[in-house]
Amino acid sequence: xxxxxxxxxxxxxxxxxxxxxxxxxxxxxxxxxxxxxxxxxxxxxxxxxxxxxxxxxxxxxxxxxxxxxxxxxxxxxxxxxxxxxxxxxxxxxxxxxxxxxxxxxxxxxxxxxxxxxxxxxxxxxx
Numbered sequence: 001x002x003x004x005x006x007x008x009x010x011x012x013x014x015x016x017x018x019x020x021x022x023x024x025x026x027x028x029x030x031x032x033x034x035x036x037x038x039x040x041x042x043x044x045x046x047x048x049x050x051x052x053x054x055x056x057x058x059x060x061x062x063x064x065x066x067x068x069x070x071x072x073x074x075x076x077x078x079x080x081x082x083x084x085x086x087x088x089x090x091x092x093x094x095x096x097x098x099x100x101x102x103x104x105x106x107x108x109x110x111x112x113x114x115x116x117x118x119x120x121x122x123x124x125x126x
Contacts, residue, residue, distance in 0.1 A: 048091060052098040058087065 019027070052058075061084055068077040087094050 048094070049088075052094070054098050054100045057097050058084075058094075061087075 061080060065077055065080045065084065068080060087097060
């Protein structure tokens with residue numbers, strides 16, 4: 001029985017012969033780090049849209065746009081679409097629209113109290 005051993009790598013694996021194990025390890029670590037970075041990069045830009053607490057009002061607006069389009073009321077659709085675009089361009093308005101109902105009622109009562117306090121103070125000064 002005769003066995004012939006060829007001591008050279010096949011042509012498809014020739015890059016291993018040139019780079020060695022350190023080059024292969026470095027390439028692997030670099031590729032893995034780039035994949036992890038691409039998954040986690042720019043999360044600060046998406047947080048505003050992904051972590052909203054109560055999106056039912058925005059979803060209702062989207063459904064209204066869909067229904068208006070189905071009934072072919074294009075002027076109303078354009079108005080509702082403009083409102084949706086305004087929401088996404090204004091982070092403050094988007095936050096107000098996506099608050100829980102309890103938060104909205106608390107803010108309304110506190111603003112009414114502060115307004116009445118301002119009016120009382122103005123009346124006391126006069």
